[in-house]
Amino acid sequence: MGEDDHELAARLARQAGDRLLGLHSGRTSEVDPRVLGDAGDNASHELLLAELARTRPRDSVLSEHGVAGPPRESCPRVWVVDPLDGTREFTEPGRTDWAVHVALVEDHAVTASAVALPARAAVLDTGAPPRLPSRPAGRPRIAVSRSRPPAFVDEVAGALDAETVPMGSAGAKIAAVVLGEVDAYLHAGGQYEWDSAAPVGVARAAGLHASRLDGSELTYDRADPWLPDLLVCRPELADALLTAVSRTTVETRSEVSR
Numbered sequence: 001m002g003e004d005d006h007e008l009a010a011r012l013a014r015q016a017g018d019r020l021l022g023l024h025s026g027r028t029s030e031v032d033p034r035v036l037g038d039a040g041d042n043a044s045h046e047l048l049l050a051e052l053a054r055t056r057p058r059d060s061v062l063s064e065h066g067v068a069g070p071p072r073e074s075c076p077r078v079w080v081v082d083p084l085d086g087t088r089e090f091t092e093p094g095r096t097d098w099a100v101h102v103a104l105v106e107d108h109a110v111t112a113s114a115v116a117l118p119a120r121a122a123v124l125d126t127g128a129p130p131r132l133p134s135r136p137a138g139r140p141r142i143a144v145s146r147s148r149p150p151a152f153v154d155e156v157a158g159a160l161d162a163e164t165v166p167m168g169s170a171g172a173k174i175a176a177v178v179l180g181e182v183d184a185y186l187h188a189g190g191q192y193e194w195d196s197a198a199p200v201g202v203a204r205a206a207g208l209h210a211s212r213l214d215g216s217e218l219t220y221d222r223a224d225p226w227l228p229d230l231l232v233c234r235p236e237l238a239d240a241l242l243t244a245v246s247r248t249t250v251e252t253r254s255e256v257s258r
């Protein structure tokens with residue numbers, strides 16, 4: 001029997017990650033970060049699209065950098081991929097908070113996915129999700145964007161006496177929750193389906209809570225891929241975090257600001 005969808009997602013995320021690491025090893029200090037970031041986005045995107053066309057020719061693909069395969073509207077299986085999440089961090093020497101996302105979406109839900117963290121030599125996938133470690137004693141830790149931390153998070157952190165942990169890449173932040181390095185990831189103000197589909201699939205498979213900030217379902221493969229806010233956290237913190245978010249006075253959503 002050939003690879004199942006979980007195995008395929010994991011293999012493609014790993015291979016794309018290896019290709020990205022290869023670009024790092026050929027780097028010289030003179031390389032313009034924007035050129036390196038674009039080279040990474042393109043190389044990973046091309047690898048993922050070529051392999052998906054070869055192994056799943058009847059499926060549709062929605063990538064941050066383009067679409068492929070049959071039209072999404074008529075296709076029951078859609079791969080939602082982010083070839084390089086955390087492009088900025090990828091270009092900064094020594095950082096490990098960047099990722100490759102590969103997710104299969106059926107009926108608006110993620111049914112198989114993988115997140116590669118190439119600089120940590122790790123791939124998390126829905127076929128063999130990691131076991132959530134028990135939470136260490138101490139204040140809760142909330143991962144937030146290092147470049148665009150949402151203003152309301154300080155209010156939420158205050159309500160839970162939590163500390164915030166700035167980090168790049170939605171995939172790296174959700175992986176940090178899955179691996180027990182932080183307890184939650186909060187985001188608002190803008191994102192697209194490819195930023196969260198694969199890591200949310202892995203988080204759910206590992207038993208974590210994942211939702212919009214109002215507690216509603218995260219749904220994928222919609223006509224408009226804009227998906228501006230989310231909460232991923234340990235299940236025991238979900239009620240407290242959703243309540244704290246609902247009580248914030250700072251604007252939590254900016255659906256019009258893309």
Ligand SMILES: Nc1ncnc2c1ncn2[C@@H]1O[C@H](COP(=O)(O)O)[C@@H](OP(=O)(O)O)[C@H]1O
Nearest residue numbers: 084085086087145148168169170189190191195
């Ligand atoms: N306000 C916003 N609008 C659109 N995309 C956003 C955004 N804030 C974060 N993102 C995207 O979400 C991903 C993680 O962001 P962050 O590191 O700030 O947490 C990044 O994806 P890419 O690196 O694939 O572009 C970033 O572009």
